[in-house]
Amino acid sequence: MTNRSIGLWCSRPPYGARHRAALVVILVTLAATGCAPEPVSPNIVMFDLDTLRADHLGAYGYPAPTSPRLDALASRGILMRYNYAQAGWTPPSQTSLMTSVYPTVHKVRSQGQMLDPSIPMLAEILRENGYATAGHSQLMGDSFARGFDEYVWRKGEWMDGPIDPDMPAAMQSMRDWATEQTKPFFLFFHSFQVHVPYAPLPEYAARFIGDYDGPLLDRILNRDLLAEINSGQLEVTPEDVAYLIAMCNAELAYVDEQIGQFLDWLDSSGLGENTIVVLVSDHGDEFGEHGALGRHGTLYNEVIRTPVIMAGPGIPEGRVFDQMSRNIDVAPTLLSLAGVPVPESFQGASLRPIWDGTETEGREVFSELAKAQVLIRGRYKFVLKGRHLFDLQEDPTEQNAVRRGAHRDKIREMETRIEALMMELNERAEYTEGSVFLSDEEMRQLRALGYVR
Ligand SMILES: [Zn+2]
Structure with missing residues (x-):
């Protein structure tokens, strides 16, 4: 394994008169240590659950048992209580998360729009700094695959029926891939499971359904259901609304269990000790606060308040921070923990000064x-x-x-x-390019999903 600062200095110390003092210090240090052992870079596993409201996780105070495993992750790491996404829907917000750049600057505003190649993405930066990288994601391939040695676009027909039926298979592939790596790795998992339609597996639905016996039972998989409700075409009762929210919660409980199984494997394989685990989301979902159900694409807090939970080496244990933070701060935090320099393009900043108490003010949030x-x-x-x-x-x-x-x-x-x-x-x-590129296959997918006509 390599470490970017100490590893390089061992083989290639700085030279030139102005570095002499530094060189003396390094030589003395190396004489004492024998230039070994090199610190080990941490692995990073990122779970990106599209459309996950922060306040539906137990660790954020939700009363129903939606997320026992993610809550346990928070209890051995940090939780940012007031974290915000930089946009209210997927393409701009996911791009900000992966680039630490605001939407105005990265210009990815819609599906299929390609990011300016001069703006580096997180996976790309980690790969350039010695990481093996793999993504198992429902985010469109070409747009988000940059920097991954292996990127599996789990397309699925997620607007009809069970949203993420191959999640267990993806988790298995991730385990297999991680086992094979000889370098530190970055493993990225993204799922649309908690996005509409709310289609939990029956055993998870049963845990949350209560005694609901209303008219939506037979219509939960109908892709037009929420549009009909939001337009007023279909009238719903408070019981119907509670049922819809319960079905979203049931989906979250399923994902939570899948993640929990992966974390169990991480620990039993011995990799857990040197692995940072992160939970993020690109935006939340509206549950009636402003007149709609299952809607995002606004900038209300139910949509832009997203979770940030991190645990692993270098991260304080069991701390909840009330200072405001932003999704653009996630990538610089991870790079800092990995000992990788942050590129000039980044507009967010590491959260570590908040954790160690040197930054007490909350950050300014722009979405x-x-x-x-x-x-x-x-x-x-x-x-x-x-x-x-x-x-x-x-x-x-x-x-x-x-x-x-x-x-x-x-x-x-x-x-x-x-x-x-x-x-x-x-x-x-003014210094970045906005461009659009869609492959025939991507266009076909987007049409099937109703995003493009
Ligand atoms: Zn999204």
């Missing part, structure tokens, strides 16, 4: 969609369009914007800041 932008600072959330200000402390579900008269100064301050930030992002965006 965006093509025509909407929000800024969250402390207790306030500002929506640029309409200049609405929400006090998240008084009104955590953003039901009523505060009265303008009483908050004139705060509104002006937030507006000035969001405009400055957007100007900065737009300036940076």
Whole structure:
């Protein structure tokens, strides 16, 4: 195994007069250590559960038993309680997660849009720094495969019927692949399981269904069900809504169990000790807070508040942090833990200063969609369009914007800041390319899913 700082210095110490002092220190250190042993880079396993609301995990306070295994992971690592995604739907948000770059700058706004090759992705950076990389993902192949030695696009027909039927097979392939590696590895798993339609396996549905016996029982697999409800075409009762949410929870319980089995294997194989495990998501889902069910693509908190749980070497144990964080901070944190330098393109920052107590202020959160932008600072959330200000402390579900008269100064301050930030992002965006490329196969898939007409 290689380590990028100490390993290189052993074989190639810095030279030149200005490095002399450093060289002396290194030579003394090497004489004492004999240039060995090299520190071992940690493996990284990332579980990316598309459409997972942070607040539906037990570790985030959800009352139903949706996530005992992920809760256990949090209890031996860190949990960022107020973490936010940089966009409200998949392509821009997943790209931000993997690049640590805001959507305005990376320009991936829709399905099939390719990322500027000059912006490095997490897997690519790790591979260049000695990692073996593999992805088992339902994210579209060409767009997200960059940097993976092996990328399995688990396409599936996930809008009809069971969403991720080959999840156990993917987990098995991941175990097989990890076993074979001689280098540190980055293993990425992504699933649309908790995305609509809510189609849990019957044994998981049974755990959450309660005594519901209503009309949606026979329609849960119908891909138009939520559209009919959201348009008002189909009227639903509170019991029907509770049933839909319960079915989403049942799916989460299934994924949780699958992840738990993988973590058990990691420990029993002996790899667990040197492996960082991360849970992330690209956005949440709306469950009636703002008039729709199973909808995302907005910037309300039920959509942009996503989980970040991490455990493993270099990570504090059993700590919950209330400082705000962002999905763009995940990749720099992982690189920092792996001892890999962060590229200049990154716009997020490692979370480690928050963990070690040197950074006590929460970070500023900016999230965006093509025509909407929000800024969250402390207790306030500002929506640029309409200049609405929400006090998240008084009104955590953003039901009523505060009265303008009483908050004139705060509104002006937030507006000035969001405009400055957007100007900065737009300036940076002048140096990146936005391009669209879709293969015939990808177009066929997107049409089948209803994303492209
Ligand atoms: Zn998504």
